[in-house]
Amino acid sequence: MDIARFIELGVVSAAAAVVGSMLGLGGGVFLVPIFTLFFGVDQKLAIGASAVAVVTNSVVGSSVHLRSRFTNLRLAMLLQVTMATGATAGAILGVWAPERAVNIVFGLVLLYAATSMLLKRTADVPGSEDLPDDWGLRANYLDPATRKVVGYIPQRVTAGLGISAFAGGLSGMLGVGGGVIQVPAMNLLMRVPVKAAAGTSSFMVGITAIATAFVYYAEEKIDPTVVVPAMIGIFVGSQAGSRLTRRVKAQNLVLLFVAILLYLGLSLLLKAAGITLPGQK
Amino acid sequence: MSAMSSSVNDERTAPIYRSAITTMTWGFRIAAAILMVGLAVALAKQEELEHQVDPFADIVPAILDGKAAGIIDLAIVAIMLTPLITVVTVLVGFRRIGDRRYTLCSFLVLCILGVSVLLSLLR
Numbered sequence A: 001m002d003i004a005r006f007i008e009l010g011v012v013s014a015a016a017a018v019v020g021s022m023l024g025l026g027g028g029v030f031l032v033p034i035f036t037l038f039f040g041v042d043q044k045l046a047i048g049a050s051a052v053a054v055v056t057n058s059v060v061g062s063s064v065h066l067r068s069r070f071t072n073l074r075l076a077m078l079l080q081v082t083m084a085t086g087a088t089a090g091a092i093l094g095v096w097a098p099e100r101a102v103n104i105v106f107g108l109v110l111l112y113a114a115t116s117m118l119l120k121r122t123a124d125v126p127g128s129e130d131l132p133d134d135w136g137l138r139a140n141y142l143d144p145a146t147r148k149v150v151g152y153i154p155q156r157v158t159a160g161l162g163i164s165a166f167a168g169g170l171s172g173m174l175g176v177g178g179g180v181i182q183v184p185a186m187n188l189l190m191r192v193p194v195k196a197a198a199g200t201s202s203f204m205v206g207i208t209a210i211a212t213a214f215v216y217y218a219e220e221k222i223d224p225t226v227v228v229p230a231m232i233g234i235f236v237g238s239q240a241g242s243r244l245t246r247r248v249k250a251q252n253l254v255l256l257f258v259a260i261l262l263y264l265g266l267s268l269l270l271k272a273a274g275i276t277l278p279g280q281k
Numbered sequence B: 001m002s003a004m005s006s007s008v009n010d011e012r013t014a015p016i017y018r019s020a021i022t023t024m025t026w027g028f029r030i031a032a033a034i035l036m037v038g039l040a041v042a043l044a045k046q047e048e049l050e051h052q053v054d055p056f057a058d059i060v061p062a063i064l065d066g067k068a069a070g071i072i073d074l075a076i077v078a079i080m081l082t083p084l085i086t087v088v089t090v091l092v093g094f095r096r097i098g099d100r101r102y103t104l105c106s107f108l109v110l111c112i113l114g115v116s117v118l119l120s121l122l123r
Helices: A003-023 A028-039 A043-068 A073-096 A099-119 A157-174 A179-189 A194-218 A224-247 A250-272 B002-044 B056-064 B068-096 B100-121
Strands: A139-143 A148-152
Touching: A003 A028, A003 A043, A003 A224, A003 A250, A028 A043, A028 A099, A028 A250, A043 A073, A043 A099, A043 A194, A043 A224, A043 B002, A043 B068, A073 A157, A073 A179, A073 A194, A073 B002, A073 B068, A073 B100, A099 A157, A099 A179, A099 A250, A139 A194, A148 A194, A157 A179, A157 A194, A179 A194, A194 B068, A194 B100, A224 B002, A224 B068, B002 B068, B056 B068, B068 B100
Parallel strands: none
Antiparallel strands: A139 A148
């Protein structure tokens, strides 16, 4: 066992878990590019490892979000119907997709996510509590940062179901949880407050990622030398991230998120074009 | 009115949240404990980590043979099964409070996940 590599993979995974958990992502959006670009891990193995890491992050982080009632269980189960379907189909496709194609899709997804978060930094969506509640999705939670009860009713549910299917497809193909699309969609399109969107997404990404993880398990794309340090890192990082979410204001997270995503997205697109940046493999 | 219905809603769904939290917490604890045992056995026996997981059917025989790889594979499977079991507890919770729409949603999610689990079992 290469101890130094084991520790490095663990530390990177812990950092991805902290940031991912704070943003309602599984962390996979950071892990796959980092594992492939900086550790030279085979892309399919990185996706398989990331899927297991995303499940781990969700299992550890969701308890905190559930306790805070940031997670809307009805909304999660509803959107999960199309998201899990997309994830299973995406995973089957992803196992066979060429590496270059996956790098291009992944790079574009990262750039999209960074741009959408940068352009629309307004994350609070007050006032949706008086709108119609056709799906019975009304919920509320106590925001510890402002000490106010925030009530909301998710809107544009049908569109949300469609986006969830798309997010699930990408999730299955790329080994991410899909939160990178799900959080902005819930927040900006469905008018779910950002903390509820992050909490609901954190719960959902774990369920989405098991659809991917089992397909990759079946295809022998789960490598314990990568998965085990990732799991240990996630065990440590996820709890810290979920607790920080309760204290940190949503807007403060966005710039950090955007910077990391832009760098990783551009790196993957350059790699697809045959250009490797210094320090990358 | 809306505050009142939210509050009633909170009371009805509280047991579902509690069971989901319990499942997640224990799933994490069990998987972490198994992983630590697997790593301890690997260190004690100076066994290298495998580069591939065993098929499900081979995990128990590997554990019975005292192989650390089998225990580590079990930890990976345990963490993967935790959200699946959580969906079951949420389904049961919605059924108990008579919420048919979200019982059906949870059941559909379970069926879809069942397909991907079946794929790995058929390997």
